[in-house]
Amino acid sequence: MGADDAQALFELDQDPEVMRYLNAGICTTMEQIEQRMLPRMLAYRNPKLGHGIWYVSTRADCAQLPSSYIGWILVRPMAFFTESPQLDNLELGWRFKRESWGFGFASEAAQAVAEAVAKYGAASTAPVQAFSALAVPDNLPSIAVMKRLGMQFVSQRLHQDPMWTAEIVEYRKTLTP
Template sequence: MIVETPQLILRPVGTNDVSALVELDSDPAVMRYVSGGAPTPRAVIEDWVVPRAVAELSSRRGGGMWVALDRSNGAFVGWFSLRAPRHGTQPELELTYRLRRAAWGRGLATEGSQTLMRVAFDAPDTGRVFASTMAVNSASRRVMEKSGMRLTALHLGDNAETDGYERGEVEYELRRSDWESARFVWAVRGSTSELTA
């Protein structure tokens, strides 16, 4: 499924995207709150990330990984993902995203996240969407809040190699009932929110 927003085209990831994903994950600033700045090896992206994402899209649970392209010029700006936790038994999806530094500050993370909330809740079995980040990652926390998510948990970290990890990791969530209530309120107010698009 291809999804378009005012600024983005989100299309399913494929094997032809490996080089762009490797380049994205090679930027220490992009990877700061993911791996302490260490790049993701190409083999991990080729052998695990892309195949898992393709399988998630095929599962019909509402999950998958979408490459984000700038709608104005078709340039790769990053990716968004919805995935079921590997060992989870609840009807939930985890929202993740990663954008090139050149795309930061344009509202793209919020726009893509809000749009994927709609995709997630279009799947009838999805009870909640959650996302997590390091507590010190204020930019990502703002994206989660602007996407309608609420802070639900703080987990203390034990990864001393990543600066800021000692402050812990936060988890945000949006439950189906809250999403449906928000959609109703926005529809009554005549909002053009991405969640109702």
């Protein structure tokens, strides 16, 4: 996804249930997407390494869902917005339309993206050693996705980021060479 995808990002963030564990259900404004989200996304975007926001859609024959765009998968170095980004430990994140919940799309898409990114990163100067994910402790659906991805609990702590401060859990999957 790139700067031309503001409308898709906006559409996804208009459901309070989608935003529930991110900011207590407050919908994102188009101004926030244009002024904050897109610049942040573009800061860590690196197509050669697979870093960025991956657009997720269903196949044309998926009759259960009315639209093909169902969400996205985020990939960026852990702690990217700090002085010590972890180039070999990539953060996976996801956000999906509520209509797509319960079908396994988040797990399937995150797994496929992680596999693709690990292949991209294998040729870089900082090969991917691990994938991590963060969630608030009450976000049991996201924690279930982390577990389905083979991630293990690492810690519970206060996470501070320029856009987000919250008590979180971190899960990680270390890759074997």
